[in-house]
Amino acid sequence: MAVVHTDAHSHAVLNVRLFDMVAALSTTLDLLDPRLGSHQKRTCLIAAQIGLAMQLSMDDYRSLFIASIFHDIGALALHDRLRLLAFEEIEPHRHAQMGAHLLGQFEAFRPYASLVAYHHVPWEDGAGQRFEQRPVPMLSHLIHLADRIEVLAQGRDNILADMEEIRLCIAEKAGAVFHPDHVAAFLAVSRAERFWLDLFSVNLDQILKALAPFEDIELDLPKLMLFARFFALIIDSRSHFTATHSAGVAICAETIARHMGMSAAEAAKMRIAGYLHDTGKLAIPNEYINRGGPLAREEMARMRSHSYITHDILSKINGLSDIAEWASHHHERLDGSGYPFHKSADKLSLGARIMAVADIYTALIEDRPYRQGLPEIQVFAHLEDLVAAKQLEPAVVATLKRHHDDIGRLCREVQQREGEELSAFWRLADDMTEGRGQGNA
Numbered sequence: 001m002a003v004v005h006t007d008a009h010s011h012a013v014l015n016v017r018l019f020d021m022v023a024a025l026s027t028t029l030d031l032l033d034p035r036l037g038s039h040q041k042r043t044c045l046i047a048a049q050i051g052l053a054m055q056l057s058m059d060d061y062r063s064l065f066i067a068s069i070f071h072d073i074g075a076l077a078l079h080d081r082l083r084l085l086a087f088e089e090i091e092p093h094r095h096a097q098m099g100a101h102l103l104g105q106f107e108a109f110r111p112y113a114s115l116v117a118y119h120h121v122p123w124e125d126g127a128g129q130r131f132e133q134r135p136v137p138m139l140s141h142l143i144h145l146a147d148r149i150e151v152l153a154q155g156r157d158n159i160l161a162d163m164e165e166i167r168l169c170i171a172e173k174a175g176a177v178f179h180p181d182h183v184a185a186f187l188a189v190s191r192a193e194r195f196w197l198d199l200f201s202v203n204l205d206q207i208l209k210a211l212a213p214f215e216d217i218e219l220d221l222p223k224l225m226l227f228a229r230f231f232a233l234i235i236d237s238r239s240h241f242t243a244t245h246s247a248g249v250a251i252c253a254e255t256i257a258r259h260m261g262m263s264a265a266e267a268a269k270m271r272i273a274g275y276l277h278d279t280g281k282l283a284i285p286n287e288y289i290n291r292g293g294p295l296a297r298e299e300m301a302r303m304r305s306h307s308y309i310t311h312d313i314l315s316k317i318n319g320l321s322d323i324a325e326w327a328s329h330h331h332e333r334l335d336g337s338g339y340p341f342h343k344s345a346d347k348l349s350l351g352a353r354i355m356a357v358a359d360i361y362t363a364l365i366e367d368r369p370y371r372q373g374l375p376e377i378q379v380f381a382h383l384e385d386l387v388a389a390k391q392l393e394p395a396v397v398a399t400l401k402r403h404h405d406d407i408g409r410l411c412r413e414v415q416q417r418e419g420e421e422l423s424a425f426w427r428l429a430d431d432m433t434e435g436r437g438q439g440n441a
Contacts, residue, residue, distance in 0.1 A: 014218070014219060014220065014221060014224060014319045014320075015218060015318060015319035016218060016219045016224055016317060016318065016319040016320055017215065017216070017217065017218055017219070017318065017319075018214050018217040018218070018219055019208075019209055019212045019214060019215050019217075020316075020317045020318060021219065021224075021227050021317065022066070022069060022070075022212075023041070023069075023205055023208065023209070024313055024314070024316070024317055025070070025227075025230075025231060025234075026038075026040045026041055026044075026069050026070065027041075027313060028231070028234075028235075028279055028282055028313060029070075029072070029073060029234070029282070031280070031282040031283040031309065032075070032282055032283075038204055039072065039150060039151075039154065040068075040069055040070065040071060040072055041069065041204055041205070041208060042150045042153070042154070042199045042200075042204070043068050043069075043071060043143070043146045043147045043149075043150045044065060044068040044069040044146075044208060045198060045199060045204070045207065045208055045211070046146035046149050046150055046186075046199070047064050047065070047068040047142055047143055047145075047146035048061070048064065048065055048068070048211045049189050049195060049211075050142060050145070050146065050182060050185045050186050050189060051064045051065075051142065052189075052211075053185040053186075053188055053189040054181070054182075054185045058213060060139060061213050062213040062214065063111065063112055063115060063139055064115075064139050064142060064143070065211070065212060065213055065214075066109065066112050067112040067115035067116050067119070067139065067140075067143060068143045068146060068147075069208075070099065070103060070109070070112070070116065071096075071099065071116050071119050071143050072095060072099065073099040073102050073103065073116070073234070074094075074095040074096060074097065074098030074099025074100070074101070074102060074116070075095035075098075075099070093120055093121075096116060096117055096118065096119055096120050097117055099113075099116045099117070100113040100114065100116045100117035101113075101424075102233065102234065102237075103116055105230065105233055105421060106226065106227070106229075106230040106233075107226070108223075108226070108227075109230070114137055114140070115137050115139050115140050115143060116140075116143075117140075118131055118134075118136040118137065118140040119140045119143040119144050119147065120144055120147075121136050121140060121141070121144065122144070122176070122177045122178075123141055123175065123176070123177060123178055123179045123180075124176065124177075125175050125176065128141065138179070141178065141179045141182060142179070142182050144178065145170070145178045145179070145182045145183065145186060148170070148177075148178075149166065149170060149186065150199070152166045152169060152170075153166060153196065153199060159196045159197070159199070159200060160193055160196060160197070163190065163193075163196050167186075167187060167190055170183055170186060170187075171183060171187060221265060221268055221269070224272060225268060225271065225272055225275075228250075228271075228272040228275035228276050229247075229250075229275055231275055231276055231279065232246035232247055232250065232275040232276070232418075233418075233421065233422070234282075235278050235279060235281060235282060236278075236418070236422065237422055238281075238282070238286050238289070239286060239289045239290055243419055243422045244366075244414075244415035244416075244418040244419050244422070245278065245362060245363065245366060246274065246275050246276075246277065246278055247274075247275070247414050247415055247417075248362035248365075248366070248411050248414065248415045249274040249275075249277060249278075249330075249355070249358045249359050249362045250271045250272070250273075250274030250275045250414075251271065251274070251407075251410050251411055251414045252274070252358040252361055252362055252400075252407055252410075252411050253270040253271060253273065253274040253326075253354050253355055253358035254267045254268065254270050254271035254274065255267075255403070255406065255407045255410055256354050256357065256358060256396060256399055256400055256403075256407065257270040257351070257354055259399050259402075259403050260350070260354070260395070260396070260399050262350075266351075269322065269323055269326075269351075270326060270351060270354060270355070272323050273323045273324075273326035273327040273351065273355060274327075274355065274358060276310065276314060276323065276327045277307075277310060277326075277327040277328070277330045277355060277359065278306065278310065279309070279310040279313055279314065279327070280305065280306035280307060280308065280309030280310040280312075280313070280328075281306045283305070283306065283309050284302060284303055284305075284306055285302075288302070288303055304331075304339050304340065305340070307328050307329070307330060307331045307339065307340055308328070308339075308340040308341075310324075310327055310328045311324060311327075311328030311340075314327055314328065315328070322349075322351065325349065325351065325352060326349070326351035326352055326354075326355045327355065329341070329343065329348065329349075329352035329355060329356070330352070330355040330356050330358075330359040331356070331359075332348055332352060332356060333356070333386075333391040333392070334348065334353070334390055334391055334392065334393065335389070335390045335391055337391065338356075338391070350393075350396075353392070353393035353396050354393075354396050356392060356393075356396075357383065357392055357393065357396045357397055357400060360382075360383065360386070360392070361379060361383065361400060362411065364378075364379045364382060364383075365379060365408075365411070366415075376404065376408070380397075380401055380404075383397045383400070383401075384397065
């Protein structure tokens with residue numbers, strides 16, 4: 001990963017809270033299938049309530065909270081996530097192992113990877129303490145219980161009328177499927193109607209925030225950069241053809257910003273915006289992204305929603321307003337012909353103008369399903385056509401062209417490194433599909 005340039009201000013607190021970023025990432029993952037709604041957040045709430053009833057240590061409670069809110073992070077393919085809707089799953093360990101691999105890519109989340117890896121191992125009267133000769137963390141069993149409770153609860157028209165049915169179902173599986181102590185704690189805490197009503201409250205995020213063991217932790221710029229890169233890894237891992245796009249846009253935007261006189265801290269924030277700019281694409285079917293030809297009108301209409309979804313998610317995070325603007329305006333054009341806001345030149349900041357150029361440039365040099373990456377002369381011919389049409393900022397394109405040797409080299413280096421990491425993820429996915437690697441947590 002290329003060096004992030006910082007100055008004295010770059011380590012200052014941005015008033016971006018860790019919980020807000022964690023909640024945003026969980027929301028983003030749920031975009032993969034709207035039918036799953038807030039599955040991960042509700043599972044986290046159930047696990048947290050049981051953990052509090054069991055009086056877990058603060059370290060264990062923090063581990064439980066983070067692992068449960070990301071427990072299905074490995075279910076990146078739509079068909080995998082749909083399988084999670086079934087109480088009795090087929091091949092449940094595939095997405096768990098892939099999730100552990102993804103969490104392992106982010107140093108701050110690495111300690112929780114093993115909890116995710118084994119969160120579908122049944123207790124089996126104690127035999128579930130090990131899985132394929134490896135010890136299973138006790139908290140994995142608690143996440144397993146919380147996950148299955150959430151699956152039983154979702155989609156109910158009247159959760160209070162059905163709560164005893166769910167409690168009975170879980171109680172009957174104590175020992176055979178779930179750890180008896182965890183079930184006992186669940187039965188104690190779930191007697192209250194509030195336990196069930198909180199799960200489907202419109203204030204779910206606020207309820208979780210009150211229970212979060214890190215609600216007051218704020219991120220400085222380097223930590224936010226690492227978190228944003230983790231976001232990008234998840235976004236880009238869905239498609240071989242856009243596998244390193246966010247990383248390319250990020251380094252391109254940061255480098256242009258530096259050459260145009262932005263401070264090191266502002267340029268680093270441009271890079272963060274580049275990592276996050278396609279967050280909304282997780283709501284777009286993968287077949288659209290991998291399409292070898294033009295999209296139908298209805299498909300293109302849905303595709304054009306992705307930058308608005310990026311705005312919707314990022315703009316709700318306190319302290320991230322400028323990054324949210326730059327990230328979500330990458331399809332806006334100076335003449336007002338862009339989307340989703342149709343902002344014209346007088347409403348577009350320099351950051352938004354840089355992001356638009358970085359996104360187009362990176363897309364043009366990449367291989368796509370319908371074409372190979374374009375050579376430099378064609379890339380700049382296209383960019384200059386857009387300048388002539390008064391859609392792109394001339395000064396940004398001129399800066400990119402003037403410093404293209406530097407920017408192009410950095411873009412290639414970063415994308416190669418990101419590609420190697422994603423290749424490891426896809427190899428694991430292939431191994432899991434073919435029935436290999438079940439124990440590679």
